[in-house]
Amino acid sequence: MKYDHRQLEKKWQDRWDAEHAFEAKNDYTKPKYYTLVEFPYPSGQGLHIGHPRPYTALDIVSRKKRMQGYNVLFPMGWDAFGLPTENYAIKHKIHPATVTKNNVKRFKEQLKSIGFSFDWSREINTTDPSYYKWTQWIFLQLYKHGLAYKKEMTVNFCTSCKVVLANEEVVNGVCERCGSEVVRKVKSQWMLKITDYAQRLIDDLADLDFIERVKTQEINWIGRSEGAEIVFSSTAGDGIQVFTTRADTLFGATYLVMSPEHKLIEKWADCISNIDEVREYQKNAAKKSDFERTELAKDKTGVKLEGVSAINPANGKTIPIYISDYVLSTYGTGAIMAVPAHDTRDYEFAKKFGLPIIEVVAGGDISEEAFTDVATGTLINSGFLNGKSVEEAKKAMIDWLEENGLGNRKINYKLRDWIFSRQRYWGEPVPMVYCEKCGWVPIPEEELPLELPNIEAYEPTDNGESPLSKCEDWVNTVCPKCGGPAKRETDTMPNWAGSSWYFLSYCDPHNADALASKEALDYWMPVDWYNGGMEHVTLHLLYSRFWAKFLYDIGVLSCPEPYLKRTAHGMILGENGEKMSKSKGNVINPDDIVAEFGADTLRLYEMFVGDFEKSAPWSPQSIRGCRRFVERVFSLTDIVSGEGITPELEQDFHRTVKKVTSDIDGMKFNTAIAQLMTLLNKIFEVGRLTKNELETYISLLCPFAPHICEEMWEQLGHSNLLSLSAWPSYDDSLTISETVEYVLQINGKLKSKIKLPAGTDEASAIEAALKDEKIADFTEGKQIVKKIFVPGKIINFVVR
RNA sequence: GCGGGUAUGGCGGAAUUGGCAGACGCGCUAGAUUCAGGUUCUAGUGGGGGCAACUUCGUGGAGGUUCAAGUCCUCUUACCCGCACCA
Numbered sequence: 051m052k053y054d055h056r057q058l059e060k061k062w063q064d065r066w067d068a069e070h071a072f073e074a075k076n077d078y079t080k081p082k083y084y085t086l087v088e089f090p091y092p093s094g095q096g097l098h099i100g101h102p103r104p105y106t107a108l109d110i111v112s113r114k115k116r117m118q119g120y121n122v123l124f125p126m127g128w129d130a131f132g133l134p135t136e137n138y139a140i141k142h143k144i145h146p147a148t149v150t151k152n153n154v155k156r157f158k159e160q161l162k163s164i165g166f167s168f169d170w171s172r173e174i175n176t177t178d179p180s181y182y183k184w185t186q187w188i189f190l191q192l193y194k195h196g197l198a199y200k201k202e203m204t205v206n207f208c209t210s211c212k213v214v215l216a217n218e219e220v221v222n223g224v225c226e227r228c229g230s231e232v233v234r235k236v237k238s239q240w241m242l243k244i245t246d247y248a249q250r251l252i253d254d255l256a257d258l259d260f261i262e263r264v265k266t267q268e269i270n271w272i273g274r275s276e277g278a279e280i281v282f283s284s285t286a287g288d289g290i291q292v293f294t295t296r297a298d299t300l301f302g303a304t305y306l307v308m309s310p311e312h313k314l315i316e317k318w319a320d321c322i323s324n325i326d327e328v329r330e331y332q333k334n335a336a337k338k339s340d341f342e343r344t345e346l347a348k349d350k351t352g353v354k355l356e357g358v359s360a361i362n363p364a365n366g367k368t369i370p371i372y373i374s375d376y377v378l379s380t381y382g383t384g385a386i387m388a389v390p391a392h393d394t395r396d397y398e399f400a401k402k403f404g405l406p407i408i409e410v411v412a413g414g415d416i417s418e419e420a421f422t423d424v425a426t427g428t429l430i431n432s433g434f435l436n437g438k439s440v441e442e443a444k445k446a447m448i449d450w451l452e453e454n455g456l457g458n459r460k461i462n463y464k465l466r467d468w469i470f471s472r473q474r475y476w477g478e479p480v481p482m483v484y485c486e487k488c489g490w491v492p493i494p495e496e497e498l499p500l501e502l503p504n505i506e507a508y509e510p511t512d513n514g515e516s517p518l519s520k521c522e523d524w525v526n527t528v529c530p531k532c533g534g535p536a537k538r539e540t541d542t543m544p545n546w547a548g549s550s551w552y553f554l555s556y557c558d559p560h561n562a563d564a565l566a567s568k569e570a571l572d573y574w575m576p577v578d579w580y581n582g583g584m585e586h587v588t589l590h591l592l593y594s595r596f597w598a599k600f601l602y603d604i605g606v607l608s609c610p611e612p613y614l615k616r617t618a619h620g621m622i623l624g625e626n627g628e629k630m631s632k633s634k635g636n637v638i639n640p641d642d643i644v645a646e647f648g649a650d651t652l653r654l655y656e657m658f659v660g661d662f663e664k665s666a667p668w669s670p671q672s673i674r675g676c677r678r679f680v681e682r683v684f685s686l687t688d689i690v691s692g693e694g695i696t697p698e699l700e701q702d703f704h705r706t707v708k709k710v711t712s713d714i715d716g717m718k719f720n721t722a723i724a725q726l727m728t729l730l731n732k733i734f735e736v737g738r739l740t741k742n743e744l745e746t747y748i749s750l751l752c753p754f755a756p757h758i759c760e761e762m763w764e765q766l767g768h769s770n771l772l773s774l775s776a777w778p779s780y781d782d783s784l785t786i787s788e789t790v791e792y793v794l795q796i797n798g799k800l801k802s803k804i805k806l807p808a809g810t811d812e813a814s815a816i817e818a819a820l821k822d823e824k825i826a827d828f829t830e831g832k833q834i835v836k837k838i839f840v841p842g843k844i845i846n847f848v849v850r
Numbered sequence: 851g852c853g854g855g856u857a858u859g860g861c862g863g864a865a866u867u868g869g870c871a872g873a874c875g876c877g878c879u880a881g882a883u884u885c886a887g888g889u890u891c892u893a894g895u896g897g898g899g900g901c902a903a904c905u906u907c908g909u910g911g912a913g914g915u916u917c918a919a920g921u922c923c924u925c926u927u928a929c930c931c932g933c934a935c936c937a
Contacts, residue, residue: 376935386937395935464936660863675875724874793870798918800870838917844869848917
């Protein structure tokens with residue numbers, strides 16, 4: 051029979067739709083399995099060839115779990131708010147909502163053409179008011195619990211997108227999206243207090259089944275560090291608080307450095323004799339972006355505060371105070387104690403400004419460089435700390451500081467609060483109004499959703515305000531609290547908002563009274579397996595864990611973590627091994643591949659190409675091999691004969707069922723396919739197989755290449771769907787051979803092989819091995835020093 | 851600089867976790883089928899040596915542990931990813 055993938059794949063996709071085959075049942079008595087893939091941003095380019103890789107992988111997992119009897123939730127939706135859509139809309143004068151609708155339509159067709167078993171009845175769209183109603187509702191809860199606040203701050207502003215960016219969205223000093231210059235601007239922003247959750251976001255990783263690199267990246271991003279805050283008194287009166295992780299080196303602190311933005315400087319203006327020079331430095335520092343301050347200005351600069359000095363609390367010595375932009379105002383206390391002998395940055399600064407370098411930890415050569423090794427050093431020149439190790443000295447010093455009221459233990463995090471405002475149109479409106487009398491007032495929950503007004507001009511304004519600010523009808527409102535005139539917040543939420551809780555919406559997507567019913571959430575959550583890209587680990591993954599924890603705290607969710615298991619896929623690279631991009635001309639369109647080879651072949655290829663977690667180059671040659679495999683499978687029907695089992699194949703079948711089953715669970719899709727190919731080769735070698743065996747074979751292959759398997763299932767006389775039939779089982783005892791081939795070695799080198807019955811004991815195995823001709827040749831006249839017997843594997847003779 | 855990762859034939863990649871290196875696929879070679887191209891089928895395919903049975907070398911590099919190392923230990927090189935003056 052001819053294999054016509056176009057006709058065949060369409061037929062089964064329609065059939066699955068018509069029968070609602072993959073809709074998750076709200077039958078809360080069945081065992082559930084929730085598989086989740088990151089929902090795409092429906093861009094104008096359409097589906098990328100990389101999208102199907104993770105989707106196919108979790109489709110395989112979902113299909114197998116379904117066949118194993120689980121109630122599977124494998125949903126899909128659209129993360130549709132965002133800048134590219136807005137920019138496209140501005141350029142082509144089409145409303146973003148229309149652009150989104152068109153893009154979604156195309157994406158959906160593309161996804162359907164690949165045969166994913168998504169539950170389309172639960173499709174969601176973050177730009178749908180019935181969806182973002184709950185995004186806004188969560189924001190209001192955060193506000194009511196003191197976790198959303200407004201703050202004047204210097205922010206990163208993209209000169210091209212005309213929008214404030216989160217720190218995470220600035221890459222190498224330029225806008226992550228458009229690559230334009232990023233400058234610093236002072237703006238009043240909504241902030242979310244993710245820092246309150248920093249410790250829990252670290253601690254709770256411990257029990258989760260996340261791949262290790264995801265855990266370490268999150269932990270590093272949160273950046274916990276333990277140390278102490280120490281107060282240095284000053285000649286200006288105010289104490290200067292510094293944060294340090296090396297309290298043990300306090301005796302070696304020979305100066306202080308404050309960030310240029312430090313608040314005490316203005317307060318001390320009268321005492322500082324070179325205040326003009328200081329202000330000049332501050333001005334220059336303010337002009338620099340974070341990028342310039344870090345990347346481009348490695349060379350240390352600074353100004354000494356003349357007329358003010360500090361006292362080292364450990365030894366009472368008077369030490370100078372500097373300002374320098376190598377000290378960040380946003381971390382710790384914005385001031386440091388400088389210990390040039392044991393910190394490379396302080397060392398560099400001290401060398402440049404001719405400041406004293408006092409060694410307090412012996413073990414290095416401080417005439418050459420700072421000695422920073424904490425494992426081997428011993429304290430010297432440090433009074434009561436002398437002779438102690440670094441760890442002992444840290445503890446002793448902090449104890450002493452605490453006893454004398456000079457300092458205390460302190461834990462700092464690199465994680466900053468989440469800047470939640472965007473001055474753009476195509477996002478969720480922030481449901482807050484500003485009243486001159488009452489300040490910021492949340493809009494009543496029953497007024498949600500606060501819909502995005504349908505305006506004509508969504509171009510960004512030149513002054514950095516949101517396009518919504520021009521929409522006066524919408525902006526001017528009444529205060530929900532006092533009824534007086536008030537103005538709506540015109541900033542919208544960042545595109546990370548909608549994706550921070552979408553996995554909850556899938557549990558019960560059509561609920562008008564709650565973001566999802568409690569029963570649905572209790573049943574489906576947490577997500578059992580979530581796969582996504584490594585690029586989302588420090589943003590989306592962290593943000594959504596934060597929101598889930600908050601919702602857990604206020605009783606909406608019953609689980610403190612949203613995802614039990616997190617894995618990450620590798621990219622599909624261009625043929626030349628480089629990242630696919632239009633400019634490099636190495637982009638592959640999935641539509642073309644589906645048209646030429648079929649969805650089954652594309653799915654198999656993307657799974658077979660290599661380790662799922664590693665990136666792999668696209669190969670137009672290799673995909674032919676997968677197509678050949680599909681065609682060979684299809685021709686199996688021609689050699690079906692009889693019932694029961696084919697003895698030559700029995701063991702191979704049991705082994706294959708075992709391996710494919712465990713490989714899917716272990717994300718080793720490539721070796722599962724290899725195993726199915728090996729079995730196929732064996733079947734053709736034998737030349738026949740029974741109907742039952744063919745049914746087993748296509749059941750195993752069904753998650754990978756569902757269309758062709760459904761077709762063959764039908765040809766074998768079944769009227770039901772293979773996708774909803776039972777997963778094959780195997781008998782472990784039948785995967786083990788009756789005879790075992792032993793490798794015979796002399797001095798660790800392969801010399802011969804013999805077959806022995808399984809379970810042969812050591813003595814008889816060695817006896818049999820010694821009778822082997824080649825072994826006899828090699829051992830003749832020599833002394834056997836040692837005999838090594840590894841059951842079922844190897845017999846090795848060490849001879850002299 | 852810190853953190854994480856990778857390195858195996860011409861190519862993509864396997865290797866039950868210390869036990870036959872190169873499964874499976876691509877490509878290539880030869881033959882068959884075909885008017886021909888493609889397809890399909892059969893055989894072969896890590897390097898060196900040998901007509902051959904066989905032999906020797908071989909998992910980025912250098913050492914080491916072991917009867918046995920792609921796998922463990924020490925050092926080292928290259929590349930990729932993340933963070934980056936975080937005190």
